[in-house]
Amino acid sequence: MQTADIRQRWLDFFARRGHTVVPSASLVSDDPTLLFTVAGMVPFVPYLTGIVPAPYPRATSVQKCIRTNDIEEVGKTPRHGTFFQMNGNFSFGDYFKEGAISMAWELLTSSEADGGYGFAPEDLWVTVYEDDDEAIELWKKVAGLPDERIQRLGKDTNYWHTGQPGPAGPCSEIFFDRGPAYGIDGGPATDDDRYVEIWNLVFMQYLIDDVKSKTDFRIVKELPKKNIDTGMGLERVAFIKQGVENMYEIDQVRPVLDRAAELSGRAYGANHDDDVRMRVIADHVRSALMLMSDGVAPSNEGRGYILRRLLRRSIRAMRLLGVDGATFRELFAASRDAMKAAYPEVERDYAHIEQLALGEEAIFLRTLESGTSILDGAVGETKAAGKAELAGNTAFLLHDTYGFPIELTLEMADEAGLAVDRIAFDELMTAQRTRAKADAKSKKKVLADLSVYADYRAKGETVFTGYTELLTESSVLGILVDGQPVAAAVAGQTAEVILAETSLYAESGGQAPDQGRIVGDGFELQVLDVQKPVKGLISHTVKVVSGEVGVGVPATSVVDEQYRRGATQAHSGTHLVHAALREVLGPNAHQSGSYNKAGYLRLDYGWNQALSAETRTEIEEISNNAVRDNLEVVTRELPLDEAKALGAMALFGEKYGDVVRVVDIGGPWSRELCAGTHVRSSSEIGMINIIGESSVGASNRRVESLVGLDAFRRFAAERALVSELSSNLKTRPDQLVERIGDLVANLKSAEKRIAQFEAKALTDRVPALAANAVRTGDVLLVAETVGSLGSGDELRSLATAVRGRLGDAASVVALTAEVGGRPVAIVATSPAARDAGANAGALAKTMAGVLGGGGGGKPDLAQGGGSDLTAIPAALDAVRRAFAG
Structure with missing residues (x-):
């Protein structure tokens, strides 16, 4: 039974029983406490909790979900997937336990010919909350289950709540027994992989408060309206019905796994470690594909960081399979073909998705090169120090800053004959996770x-x-x-x-x-x-x-009428710039985000290279031509399907209801789904002035523009600036660029000559300073102040030059200078002086202490500084006393 068939049977079954079929919500959750839609019930939480009145008494859906809390288990167990689909049926104060149990059992055990899933009743077990006697009796009554296949479990597994005060209730889980070949006997209570949970029925019947943990809370009372929330794992049922070993081998996932095997030249099923890597690739590529189809782009924070991690783990797994080059073009195409029947948007938006994936892959492959260089340097230093273990903070730096996976660090260190200090690395990772969890916990307060x-x-x-x-x-x-x-x-x-x-x-x-x-x-x-x-x-x-x-x-x-006018100008201006971008760059320049306020617009779009000055000017001109042409702005409310049939653009990653607002500017030239406020005709926008174009990711660019009066003011300010420059430089405006270029060239030439003069002046001072060397014991000591210098580097160069002038003699050069209004000290020692016990680092620290600051360095060259210029003579005396003693 194909995954699409399992999905359709579910929807058909519950639709025939009065459930409204609700399309899957986006993976990007509306809940501000969640990065993603993590369960099938998430879109229905406002109805289940009573915050929003339910628009229907019962509903059913097949919801796209993403969970990453078990990401390390992906590929290792038969059931852990990052992206998965949850079949759900919901009752909002309509049917309750008996209805949920009856329909679940009927669908599972009815024959395939009758539209069911055809499970043998003797292969099914159920668990119930330990105190839910009502559910136990219903399972016996409805399903005829014997006592030994109904197991009572505690709150940690069989009681549901949000973690906040509100609705809660016991749940009952249905398990499929894969047979003795897959593990020990004893039912789901054994927590063995032999028993696969396929369906969870939540009976939401109580109001709770004083929630301290998953198992510690207070039941206040029964809810006046009891709800049902159930979820069946589509992939889990699919791998059972398709007779394969795990969810990675079902029809929607296996094609990616097979393509990874072909690209690597390794056979699936021949080696356990390779099998895990191929399963990771199959899961992560599909998950990344679905995230990007819902508008998520790779980045360094939030949802984008999760996506980036999935993509990079896929690249790392391919590398461990022996493939160093790019593979995403083939892998993502395989996943697209496997998923497009269930989710047509994957194929419709594929050009943009592929652009994001390939851009991220190219960046990470370069990151791997730079990370490898850093790792090679660290390995060399570790070996030179005679150590057998790479420092944990080095591994963490590679992981956290450069995105270098720890598994890759372990592999490459092992090839070099080194271990990695995993204890230190894990401590740093734990500290990072603790900070992240604390941040996430603070954000969860919104839910209550x-x-x-x-x-x-x-x-x-x-x-x-x-x-x-x-x-x-x-x-x-x-x-x-x-x-x-x-x-x-x-x-x-x-x-x-x-x-x-x-x-x-x-x-x-x-x-x-x-x-x-x-x-x-x-x-x-x-x-x-x-x-x-x-x-x-x-x-x-x-x-x-x-x-x-x-x-x-x-x-x-x-x-505020003035603010609203500016905001409508900006929002309508965004539509014009978007249309102009697509006219110049093509349909792949698809808007991926925007921000509008009075007088300003920002538009993010899919593209992987900077716009030339000529292209930017062309886009700006097309936008302003549309303003000049006084295009009519028409808004209509239409059913979503009808609006899309008219060619209205649904912006990448946005969510829309069944009825949408369509905004036309100039007819089909700019036709978008949009609920914002707009001008009545394009001439009201006034003017569009593009002020910036920059990168916001591997395959995303950003255009910023001023609109209306703000755009005019910017032009007026630039005109005044040009006028002032022309007057000061005594040249015409059209010759300003050439004139300023000449001035810059002359300035650079003058700076070069000044640097040469300053360097010669420093060199000329070396003989006199060397001549001031005083023998103190076995060492020649130069302890002098040289006045004011432009930088500490000049003082350092002077000290080393004096040391060189003194030749092979045991010499110490201690110089001070005023640099930027503060005292700086440099100490340089020769090899013979160091053999005699002189240490530049210790001497610089001594001088810095007198100067009111700190310092130190290596035995041959060190620097110090402070804040008290009047203490320079005393600092030099401190050096002299050190040698006199």
């Missing part, structure tokens, strides 16, 4: 706060009137201060205010929130921010300027 919006959201969605109105009369639905509901807020307080209707635009789609006010009888609120904390609800962060605002009172939202 969302529950305060449930009552407001239950009253309906906030009506946004700002497309047509700048002023809207409404009423205050709620007020929050420090995250807690209050009856009123008074002058001087900062609060969140929720209105039934608002004309103020909430930040979304790259557009910054509106500026403005909320006013009413006896109060005025300055709007600081406007956001959508939960789907369908708009919240205004305000400062109470005067009076007192209370819940239920009439209030009017007032948009």
Whole structure:
């Protein structure tokens, strides 16, 4: 049974039983506490927790998920995958335990001919929460399961909650017994790979609080509306139904594994370590493909860092298979062909995905070269010191700074006959993870706060009137201060205010929130921010300027007209620049992100090289021609499929509902899905002035532009600058470049001559300083101040030149100078002087102590400094006393 068939049977089964089929949400989660969608229930959390009223009583989905907490287990076990698909069915106050258990058992055990999965009942086991007698009785009643195949387990495995106060409940897991060839007898309680968990039924029936850990919390009461949340692992069922050994060998993953084997010339199944590497490649390439299809790009933080790690682990695994060159073109094409039937967007966006993957691969292959050079140097130093172990901090530096995998460091160190101090490395890694976990934990606090919006959201969605109105009369639905509901807020307080209707635009789609006010009888609120904390609800962060605002009172939202005009100019300008980019560079120059505020726009797009000055000018000219042509701006609301059929661009990685807003500028020339605010015709944009173009990743560039009056002001400032330069340099504006070029060339020539004169002046001082050498015991000592110099390097050169002038004699040269208003000391010693016991590092430290600072260095050459220029004579005396003694 192919994976696509398993998926479709699931959706068909539950659709026939009254479930609304919900498309998979993006891998990029809307939950601010999560980097990714980590489970099938994540998109439904607002409905399960009651924050947002469920739009349907029961639903089903096949959700794309990413988990990386077990990344080190990928390839080693039959079931650990980074990307996976979770089949889910959900009930929001509709059916409960008996319905969930009955439908699960029917789908699993019905014959394939009847649309089921055809599992033999005797191969299935279930676990239940140890105190859930009701679930046990239902399994006996519905499935006829004997007691020995129903196992009671504790809270650590069979109780679900979010980790925060809120809904929770016991769960029941269904396992498939692979047979005695795969492990010991005894059921799922043995935690053996023989028993594969394929389905988890969560019975969300309690409200909990005082949550201290997964197993330590307080049950407050039963929920008035009990929910069902279930999840079946699609890949796990697929490898069982396809008769293969693990999830890496199913039809959606195996083609990548086979291509890796072909490229490496090694056979899958011949060597355990190679098999693990091929499975890692197959999993990570598919995971990276799916992440990039949802708009994630490689970077050094957040989601981008996870993607980069997956890509680099794939490259490292190919290297361990003996392949040093590029392989992503073949591997990603194999994964695309395996996944496109289930996810057509993979093929549609493949040109951009491939561009990202190949760019990242090229960068990391170069990183491997530079990292290898650094590692070779460290290996040489370790061997020269007679050590057998490479320092742990060196391995950590390679890993953390250069992206050099520790496994590769271990392999290459072993080839050089060295071990690696893994204890020190692991300590540094643990410290880093601890910092990361502490940061993540601090961010998770947001989740608990969302529950305060449930009552407001239950009253309906906030009506946004700002497309047509700048002023809207409404009423205050709620007020929050420090995250807690209050009856009123008074002058001087900062609060969140929720209105039934608002004309103020909430930040979304790259557009910054509106500026403005909320006013009413006896109060005025300055709007600081406007956001959508939960789907369908708009919240205004305000400062109470005067009076007192209370819940239920009439209030009017007032948009700052000048700011809104600038914001609409910028957002419409972004559409023009995007269209111009695609006209000049082609369809692969696809927008991957944007930010707009009054007078400014920033647009990120897929491209792997800098724009030439000519190309940048061409894009700017096309954009301004569109402004000049006064193109009509038309907005329409259409079903998503209809909008896409018209050619409306869905921006890479963005999420859209069933009904979308289409913005046309000049008809199909610029046709995008967009919920932002826009001008009525392109001439209202005024002017577009591109001020920057830069790199933001391996295959992403960024254009920045000023718009409208801000663009004019920039041009006016540049015009004034050109006028002033022309006047000062007494040349025409069209000759400025040539004139400034001549001046720069003359300046460089003058600087070179000055450097030559200064070097000669230093050289001329050497004989006199050497002549001042005083024999102190067995050593010739020069202890002098040389006045003011331009740098410490000049003083160092002077000291070493004097030492050289004194020849083979045992000599110590201690010189001081004023450099940048501070005292600097240099000490240089000859070999004979060092044999006699002189140490430049110790002497420099002594001088620096007198000068009010610190210093030190090697026995032959050292430097010190301080802050007290008046102490220079005393510092030189300290050196003389050291030798006199």
